[in-house]
Amino acid sequence: MTQILPADKAGVTQAATLLRAGAVVAFGTETVYGLGADATNAEAVAAIFHAKQRPRLNPLICHYGSARQAFEQVVADARALRAAAAFWPGPLTLVLPRRPQCSVALLTGAGLDTLAVRVPRHPVALALLQAVDRPIAAPSANRSGQVSPTSARHVMDGLAGRIAAVLDSGPCEVGIESTVLDLSGTTPVLLRPGGITPEALEACLGPIGPAAVSGAAPRSPGLMLSHYAPRLPVRLNADAVADDEAVLAFGPPLPGGCCRFQLSASGDSIEAAARLFEGLRRLDADGARLGASRIAVMSIPEAGLGLAINDRLQRAAAPRTG
Numbered sequence: 001m002t003q004i005l006p007a008d009k010a011g012v013t014q015a016a017t018l019l020r021a022g023a024v025v026a027f028g029t030e031t032v033y034g035l036g037a038d039a040t041n042a043e044a045v046a047a048i049f050h051a052k053q054r055p056r057l058n059p060l061i062c063h064y065g066s067a068r069q070a071f072e073q074v075v076a077d078a079r080a081l082r083a084a085a086a087f088w089p090g091p092l093t094l095v096l097p098r099r100p101q102c103s104v105a106l107l108t109g110a111g112l113d114t115l116a117v118r119v120p121r122h123p124v125a126l127a128l129l130q131a132v133d134r135p136i137a138a139p140s141a142n143r144s145g146q147v148s149p150t151s152a153r154h155v156m157d158g159l160a161g162r163i164a165a166v167l168d169s170g171p172c173e174v175g176i177e178s179t180v181l182d183l184s185g186t187t188p189v190l191l192r193p194g195g196i197t198p199e200a201l202e203a204c205l206g207p208i209g210p211a212a213v214s215g216a217a218p219r220s221p222g223l224m225l226s227h228y229a230p231r232l233p234v235r236l237n238a239d240a241v242a243d244d245e246a247v248l249a250f251g252p253p254l255p256g257g258c259c260r261f262q263l264s265a266s267g268d269s270i271e272a273a274a275r276l277f278e279g280l281r282r283l284d285a286d287g288a289r290l291g292a293s294r295i296a297v298m299s300i301p302e303a304g305l306g307l308a309i310n311d312r313l314q315r316a317a318a319p320r321t322g
């Protein structure tokens, strides 16, 4: 049963309590409804992907109640401070380098060294974020492949029974997603057109990277992202393990290997998704120390989040270019 919570004080408090407990809760923003979970809790974030039936573990936007809270977790340079002063709260997402002490789970950012952050301007969303007092990861609150929802009814049409609650704050004012601007490199790059126009951004920041303003057709996020890949080569579907391999295990582990990281002893795909990027990083580090030649990954069934996990692992195992 999915509860529909009113956008009053009691509703906001209840939504915040659910989020702090690790539940998935949809909430309205000025752009579209988001499917929220505690961004610091990898299992809660995995449950977002499960609810959306998303075939990929894409990096998600982290929502904060204030710019100050966001900039405690990512490094803001002068451009980021200027953009935040001009457009936050509002429909702009900034991609910035994670700070070493960043508390956001690796799964939220798909293992990348950067994190997408935004402060929405919808008063109910802001009240919720302030009540939760943790970063909230939230993609649009629709099933994968369906259009983004701009009302609580749309959310229920796609996700009723799959999530704990939806906080009904009425129809969304902007109706399209936030603009995603990458400020992690020397030139600002527009990754996704959205609620803030390129003209407004350029007026604030000066020229935006070539892909941006000229790019009427946005490149696919999957292609343009330099997805996290481990340093060690990756071998998939291992059914036996050599002594010089670092093992990413799923279910009862294979014997052998120089070190091992267990994704889920019980073979649970939500737990495994939550631990995937942690596991790849750990095996990279332990494997390098122990002289491993590669990471061997046990096979993961294509059930539940298995599809999304395998998509990521296939990218990690793909032949390296450059």
Ligand code: TXA
Residues within 6 Å of the ligand: 029, 031, 032, 033, 034, 035, 058, 059, 060, 061, 091, 093, 095, 109, 112, 114, 115, 116, 120, 138, 139, 140, 141, 176, 177, 178, 179, 180, 182, 191, 192, 221, 222, 225
């Ligand atoms: O308006 C919005 O932005 C809505 C509301 C709920 O806030 N959220 C939303 O989230 O659209 P999502 O997860 O559907 O879109 C996230 C976008 C994707 O295009 C993703 O590739 C990009 O942001 N993104 C996230 N983290 C990134 C990163 N570290 N580097 C580059 N792109 C990133």
Ligand code: MG
Residues within 6 Å of the ligand: 139, 140, 148
């Ligand atoms: Mg979406």
